[in-house]
Amino acid sequence: MSLYIGVDSGTQSTKAVVLDLSEGRIIAEASVQHVLIAGLPAGHMEQNPQEWTVALDSVILELGAKIDRRRVRGIGVSGQQHGLVPLDAGCQVIRPAKLWCDTSTVKECELLTKKFGGVKAVIRKVGLPFLPGYTAPKILWLKRHEPGNYRRLRHILLPHDYLNLHLTGSLFMEYGDASGTALLDVRRRAWSCDAIAAIDKNLVDWLPPLSSSHEAAGKLRPALARKYGLSADVLVSAGGGDNMMGAIGTxxxxxxxxxxxxxxxxxxxxxxxxxxxxxxxxxxxxxxxxxxxxxxxxxxxxxxxxxxxxxxxxxxxxxxxxxxxxxxxxxxxxxxxxxxxxxxxxxxxxxxxxxxxxxxxxxxxxxxxxxxxxxxxxxxxxxxxxxxxxxxxxxxxxxxxxxxxxxx
Amino acid sequence: MADVFGVSVVAMVAGEAAALGGALHAAWCDSLSRGEKTDLVTLTNRSVAVSESTRCAPDRNRHALYSKAQVRYERLCQVLRPTFG
Known part of the structure; x- marks a missing residue:
């Protein structure tokens, strides 16, 4: 019967499993290690998004060799939360992703919080405070520290969204991972105009439209389907952040x-x-x-x-x-x-x-x-x-x- | 650990919860896209297993001891806070 591939793209490694749904058990596993960029100043934690796509291709090919690939019907991706993947107009990566564990953005958090008039106001309007790990201060950091890169910014994705883009070609974001940006009003599940305005009003055009988490990000790109030896009908689900997917897996x-x-x-x-x-x-x-x-x-x-x-x-x-x-x-x-x-x-x-x-x-x-x-x-x-x-x-x-x- | 939390604690059978969650999410999404009214809980009930042999229920006496330890721990954190700078 139907098989589903689950991929967890973490900071240290990418791990993947194949679930046989009718039997309710995992029938194959694969994993690949990856590295952080070395030699950055203290507090800066970055990774090349290409590192994740190479690892993703590699684990799916490895799994494919262990199973009957014709039975695969869907892929779901879990990714480290909060990371900023900045893309230009052609959806090319502008600079390495700043990760959830990057703490170089303390100043940006202070600036954003001040614009709101204090932490209480941020929590009232957004639902959570600006913390260095979240995506919003990373965007402001890019604006303040790398104006050349910032000028090229046209699309903002989270790590798992970038993998969905690689798999399907579509720019897509769902509520779960989006709530870790600190740009989402978590009560209403809509982009927070206040948070966006505090950084740059253009962000509203650079963030993908928000989708419900049960929707599909799209179908596997035909070229990638051929490479993986999977059907071009394979669906890629919205996926989510690692804690959100960990919730489902437990x-x-x-x-x-x-x-x-x-x-x-x-x-x-x-x-x-x-x-x-x-x-x-x-x-x-x-x-x-x-x-x-x-x-x-x-x-x-x-x-x-x-x-x-x-x-x-x-x-x-x-x-x-x-x-x-x-x-x-x-x-x-x-x-x-x-x-x-x-x-x-x-x-x-x-x-x-x-x-x-x-x-x-x-x-x-x-x-x-x-x-x-x-x-x-x-x-x-x-x-x-x-x-x-x-x-x-x-x-x-x-x-x-x-x-x-x-x-x- | 259950003695600290005061709630039953159990480990999972599958090591990779997030990857399994991704696969289940794909199954859910695929099923909905074909017009089936699948509940995610039905899918997780079938495929997510806890390891019953690891289950620990809290011991009342030790939980009482850890509740005191929790108070001491949080008081220490409060007192130390200004010294961390």
């Missing part, structure tokens, strides 16, 4: 399910049938790619911290787990505030890790391992508690990401 499409993703950084998010706006701006008021909303908390310090402690004692994963298990819950009061990388929630970009509760009884590798594990979990739980404060009623937390298996 069944987080009805109220009550919460997804916690444990990677280098972590996210915790829940489907909602209504917009969930955080007056404090800590929970990102995103839209889902399933017709609803997806309030989300992002923390910068998860496996980065536990892996750091593991490396410090030259442990393998089993030894780390043993050290955690061998220490009582609560680590006898040893608390690790895990802000190794600064922190986004709560907003302390210059934060550092802090150990509290050291004494002769708690000064041990086991206590430190336990405190690291608990510290990152308490950090995620801060997000869960904020979600609950805003009306989410969690019944079950589903874990995903590289750190998930050992984390349970």
């Amino acid at each position: 069944g987080n499409v009805v109220p009550g399910i919460v997804t916690a993703s444990f990677g280098t950084s972590g996210t915790i998010y829940a489907f909602s049938e209504r917009p969930v706006i955080d007056p404090r701006g800590e929970i990102a008021a995103f839209c889902s790619s399933t017709g609803g909303w997806l309030p989300l908390l992002c923390t910068m310090n998860v496996t980065l911290v536990t892996e750091g402690i593991r490396a410090l004692f030259s442990w393998d994963h089993a030894s780390f787990d043993q050290a955690v298990a061998g220490t009582a819950a609560g680590a006898e009061g040893l608390t690790l505030i895990p802000y190794f990388n600064g922190e986004r929630t709560p907003d302390v970009p210059r934060g550092t890790g802090v150990l509290y509760g050291l004494n002769c009884g708690t000064l041990s590798s086991g206590h430190l391992a336990r405190a690291a594990m608990e510290g990152v979990t308490l950090g995620m739980n801060y997000g869960l508690r904020r979600l609950v404060d805003l009306g989410i009623k969690p019944k079950e937390i589903r874990l995903t990401g590289g750190g998930a298996k050992s984390a349970v």
Whole structure:
């Protein structure tokens, strides 16, 4: 019966699976690593979009060799959120994409927030505050720092939209990923005139029209269909940001399910049938790619911290787990505030890790391992508690990401 | 971890949730484009599996202990905030 290809274009790699829908199981997988541009100043995180399209072609060709390609009916793309892909009038990439983890745009956030008259006004009009990771300040950055490139700007896409353009030839944007631009009024799911005017009124012509998330971005381009050995009738769905697609892949499409993703950084998010706006701006008021909303908390310090402690004692994963298990819950009061990388929630970009509760009884590798594990979990739980404060009623937390298996 | 959250915690069978989500999104979109009234929940119920052997329910005593730890953690964050600059 029908097969569907799902592609997740991440910062470190592109991963893809083939789903046999009637059997409800994954029958093939492929992945390719990619790199960030090296040698940029601190805070600048960039990648060549061509890196993603080459990886996309490569994983689809690899999967194609493992399956009956005639059965493939559709492709859906998940991409890293927030990245800015600036295109000229001919849809050519003007400069490398600034990524979600790029923090060179602190000044632009200040300028935009000031134009609105403060954070409260931004949240009232857009639904979420301007943060360095989001797309809007990256566009203003381009305008302020690279006027030559900015003059050529005619189309603005997010990473997964750029892959949809590669696959179908159409410029397309859906609500879920669009809500991470900070240009969308997330309550109404329409471009925010105020946010656009704060950067450049021409943006309204440079952003693709918004589509519902269940729509198709288009059919596979005939030349690409031939290259992949797939039917030219293969549909490319709207796709979405990685957290939006992660929600679908963990069944987080009805109220009550919460997804916690444990990677280098972590996210915790829940489907909602209504917009969930955080007056404090800590929970990102995103839209889902399933017709609803997806309030989300992002923390910068998860496996980065536990892996750091593991490396410090030259442990393998089993030894780390043993050290955690061998220490009582609560680590006898040893608390690790895990802000190794600064922190986004709560907003302390210059934060550092802090150990509290050291004494002769708690000064041990086991206590430190336990405190690291608990510290990152308490950090995620801060997000869960904020979600609950805003009306989410969690019944079950589903874990995903590289750190998930050992984390349970 | 369930003891910290105070909610049942379970890992997924499939490692690549976002890629699986992409495939399911394509299946949903394809089905709708052919005029079928497919509910996304029907698709995820069929293809998204949790690993029941990993499920942990919260222990009431340990959750109480972690609730106190959470208060201490958040108070520490508050107090430290000005020192981070």
